[in-house]
Amino acid sequence: MAVATVxxxxxxxxxxxxxxxxxxxxxxxxxxxxxxxxxxxxxxxLIVVAVASPLLVNLGILKNPFTQHVDSIQTAPGxxxxxxxxxxxxxxxxxxxxxxxxxSLTVGLLVQGIIFPIGLTIGLTAGYFxxxxxxxxxxxxxxxxxxxxxxxxxxxxxxWHLDGPWFIQLIPIFGAIALVNWVNLARLVRGQVxxxxxxxxxxxxRSSGSTPVKLILKHLLPNSLGPIIVTLTFGIPQAIFLEAxxxxxxxxxxxxxxxWGQMVYDGYEAIYANPTAVVFPALAIGFTLLSxxxxxxxxxxxxxxxxxx
Amino acid sequence: MAVIxxxxxxxxxxxxxxxxxTESRAGSLAFYVVRRVLxxxxxxxxxxxxxxxxxxxxxxxxxxxxxxxxxxxxxIRNLNEKYxxxxxxxxxxxxxxxxxxxxxxGLSYQYQGKTxxxxxGGGWPYTATIGVLAFLLIVPVGVGLGILAALRQNTRVDYxxxxxxTFAASFPNFVIGALMVVFFSVLMYKWTGGDFFLPAGGxxxxxxxxxxxxxxxxxxxxxxxxxxxxxxxxxxxxDYIRTAWAKGLPERLVVxxxxxxxxxxxxxxxxxxxxxxxxxxxxxxxxVFTIPGIGRAFVVAVTSRDYPMILGTxxxxxxxxxxxxxxxxxxxxxxxxxxxxx
Numbered sequence: 001m002a003v004a005t006v007x008x009x010x011x012x013x014x015x016x017x018x019x020x021x022x023x024x025x026x027x028x029x030x031x032x033x034x035x036x037x038x039x040x041x042x043x044x045x046l047i048v049v050a051v052a053s054p055l056l057v058n059l060g061i062l063k064n065p066f067t068q069h070v071d072s073i074q075t076a077p078g079x080x081x082x083x084x085x086x087x088x089x090x091x092x093x094x095x096x097x098x099x100x101x102x103x104s105l106t107v108g109l110l111v112q113g114i115i116f117p118i119g120l121t122i123g124l125t126a127g128y129f130x131x132x133x134x135x136x137x138x139x140x141x142x143x144x145x146x147x148x149x150x151x152x153x154x155x156x157x158x159x160w161h162l163d164g165p166w167f168i169q170l171i172p173i174f175g176a177i178a179l180v181n182w183v184n185l186a187r188l189v190r191g192q193v194x195x196x197x198x199x200x201x202x203x204x205x206r207s208s209g210s211t212p213v214k215l216i217l218k219h220l221l222p223n224s225l226g227p228i229i230v231t232l233t234f235g236i237p238q239a240i241f242l243e244a245x246x247x248x249x250x251x252x253x254x255x256x257x258x259x260w261g262q263m264v265y266d267g268y269e270a271i272y273a274n275p276t277a278v279v280f281p282a283l284a285i286g287f288t289l290l291s292x293x294x295x296x297x298x299x300x301x302x303x304x305x306x307x308x309x
Numbered sequence: 310m311a312v313i314x315x316x317x318x319x320x321x322x323x324x325x326x327x328x329x330x331t332e333s334r335a336g337s338l339a340f341y342v343v344r345r346v347l348x349x350x351x352x353x354x355x356x357x358x359x360x361x362x363x364x365x366x367x368x369x370x371x372x373x374x375x376x377x378x379x380x381x382x383x384x385i386r387n388l389n390e391k392y393x394x395x396x397x398x399x400x401x402x403x404x405x406x407x408x409x410x411x412x413x414x415g416l417s418y419q420y421q422g423k424t425x426x427x428x429x430g431g432g433w434p435y436t437a438t439i440g441v442l443a444f445l446l447i448v449p450v451g452v453g454l455g456i457l458a459a460l461r462q463n464t465r466v467d468y469x470x471x472x473x474x475t476f477a478a479s480f481p482n483f484v485i486g487a488l489m490v491v492f493f494s495v496l497m498y499k500w501t502g503g504d505f506f507l508p509a510g511g512x513x514x515x516x517x518x519x520x521x522x523x524x525x526x527x528x529x530x531x532x533x534x535x536x537x538x539x540x541x542x543x544x545x546x547x548d549y550i551r552t553a554w555a556k557g558l559p560e561r562l563v564v565x566x567x568x569x570x571x572x573x574x575x576x577x578x579x580x581x582x583x584x585x586x587x588x589x590x591x592x593x594x595x596x597v598f599t600i601p602g603i604g605r606a607f608v609v610a611v612t613s614r615d616y617p618m619i620l621g622t623x624x625x626x627x628x629x630x631x632x633x634x635x636x637x638x639x640x641x642x643x644x645x646x647x648x649x650x651x
Contacts, residue, residue, distance in 0.1 A: 147356055147623075147627060148585060148627065150592060150593075151589065151592070151626060152359075154592075154607075154608070155360060155611060158611040159363055159364055159366070159614070241481045244483075244484075245483060248483050249596060249611075249612075251611065251612060261483075268597075271487075271490060271491065271495055271509070272495055275491040279488065282484040282487050282488050283488075285481060286476075286479065286481070290476065290479040293475065293478070
């Protein structure tokens, strides 16, 4: 009987002092940030658009982005049934924008998927074991920092082409952007590991006989996850930006696949005839990047324990 | 660099912020500069190696697209002969390094008979003009906005400034440039019947400089404003600022003599990255506004696979960035007497 009472008491106590974990707490704080929620909403909307637009084209609800309507070239928005007008070849701007969103989102999200394992492994190794690996990494990043990102990506993409559909053509672009960006993550992880390594609970875990693998997986990794997520989120707009610049400069994905950067360039060529052909893709790029920045800011505020009340 | 906390030297309160160097500091500074300059040699070497390897691992040859038609085998062989491309890659590499040491960056493939040094020299004035103009905009505007926002924290002024900074930092510069052309060149021309508008590109009159310089400056302005705001907020909570208020100084003097000088110290560190951004930004801005500078030349070289030109501009850009970072670090020592170089 007595045991049951104690259990009851413990359970009551737990309910009264409800524990809120880091992630739950972060989620509550993220939701309170209106700009971050707005950004997340816009990104979700974009993902839906990217997935749905090929279907809509197949169903005939959306105009085909490749069809050239020769009788309505460079029309203003709303003319001849083109909601956002047409470009210099008479293609529907709205459907090109919607189809093109897939390219930007794929670049932004997938590049982080490549960077994450590379930066994490190297950063963890360098930070945990120190010594020669660490020294090598730091020297390497010093050199890497001397190489301007954009120049490197431009050179790589201009010499390495792959033919095929747009996601095949994207592979060198992924590679180039990941190559210039993993260093940032590796440096961050290394810094995190170096500071966490000195904490008392790591000392405690080590003295109670934890192996290095267990230390890394159970303590170092979860405790540095917050800043890693924030860095990866801020890497998304960076990658989208680089892809858009490549397309704008004419070395990205080749036509006729629409990408936003290329649409800005095409519209720019004939800007006096129809300025809206520049404005819509330009705003699409700008607001997408802005949304990811808002999400990044929100995550940083939510995951930074120093900010907690 | 390590910051040693301690009593700031009297020089910290001098208006210009330049402190006299004591003899030991001057010695360590000289040592530091020499070491940093020496470190630039392997950095530039590796930049050359990376670019060289990238270019020579590419499919095809630079002559694939020459003149927009297929060249005959004999012509290609002659071209390879002329530019030394028939030699083994290693020999080409060492020859290139050897020539670079003699300040010879080779002949351009694209512009027959022109050397890379000539081409870069021709583009340099344009790039430098836009860059200097942008820089002159960045520091006063960025710092001014940052201080204004901090002194009026949590008011509409603050929100408007930071909102602007967020927009300017998120929108890529080619997007901003294109949107500005739409507004100031196309729409303004229509609305005012051609009385007032800014030229969409080209070079010649002063009007040509406005939009490129503003486009290039916007993002650094945003960063500078954010950082200045943060550091000013930190400064105005310090004891010496309270002392300044307590002894009855007017706001103008508190801001100029005490807040401004102390909150500017961290801002100096961003000048290095800002310079790097101006260099890479020139690639985009010169394309948007059709300015015949080095950035534009780089894009053209990349799309036409003009190897010596790509290598030359890349080396130049990385040297410029490395030197700028060094200058900023040294400047920092002069401005903040607490900084010691390690």
